[in-house]
Amino acid sequence: MSVMPFRGGAAREAELLGAVLEVLRETGYDRLTVDAVVARARASKQTVYRRWPSKAELVVAAFVNAVSGGPAVPDTGSLRGDLLALMDVLLDELDELGDVIAGLLGELRRNAELAAAMEQHYIGARRRSLLAVFERARARGEVSPEADVELLWQAGPAIVFFRALVSGEPVDRALARRIVDRVVLPLL
Structure with a gap:
């Protein structure tokens, strides 16, 4: 996943990634298309592909975004x-x-x-x-x-x-x- 800033800002990026999860839940990975995602998110293919060059990268970005990016390393003392x-x-x-x-x-x-x-x-x-x-x-x-x-x-x-x-x-x-x-x- 690229670290290029998303043109629409963080809120717009989260909205688009949320649309990826919605389509993924409806269609499964195999049948998920970028066309379906951009239609749902009202975005352009160019916007999506500029940030995520493949369907796999897009889906994983949506997944990781939904789980807050990753766990911090806890330090409870034990x-x-x-x-x-x-x-x-x-x-x-x-x-x-x-x-x-x-x-x-x-x-x-x-x-x-x-x-x-x-x-x-x-x-x-x-x-x-x-x-x-x-x-x-x-x-x-x-x-x-x-x-x-x-x-x-x-x-x-x-x-x-x-x-x-x-x-x-x-x-x-x-x-x-x-x-x-x-x-x-x-x-x-």
């Missing part, structure tokens, strides 16, 4: 507190965009451009946040030097997404605490 704060962010994102996430999951395997954009702008940001939390905790002595943080950063999101999007089991703050207390912390 590893458990930081992990719970990040799980809260994940649960909020799932509440807000679970339908969009479910729709994009299948596309990620089929569309390398979409997968790369999601990795760069969404997944990578979450990975960096969790690894920063783990490294700070390691410096405080809360994480074993042998802990495989490269693997463990995925544990919480994997369980949450599996339950929410595959098994249909409930996902709530109590589950987040169980994941942190019974899975992630013992393995760290």
Whole structure:
């Protein structure tokens, strides 16, 4: 995603990205077209393509915008507190965009451009946040030097997404605490 300022300003950009999510929810990724987005947002194709050169970049920009760009690295003073704060962010994102996430999951395997954009702008940001939390905790002595943080950063999101999007089991703050207390912390 480019950092070029949007001509209509931040409010107009948010409006256009909101239109992307509306069309995405109605059509799915495969059938989403820039034509449908610009018609919904009353914008020009040139405006969209100047900022987002591909459909994948446009969709990921809309997705990331809807989840406020990415999680800040929490600093509650404890590893458990930081992990719970990040799980809260994940649960909020799932509440807000679970339908969009479910729709994009299948596309990620089929569309390398979409997968790369999601990795760069969404997944990578979450990975960096969790690894920063783990490294700070390691410096405080809360994480074993042998802990495989490269693997463990995925544990919480994997369980949450599996339950929410595959098994249909409930996902709530109590589950987040169980994941942190019974899975992630013992393995760290």
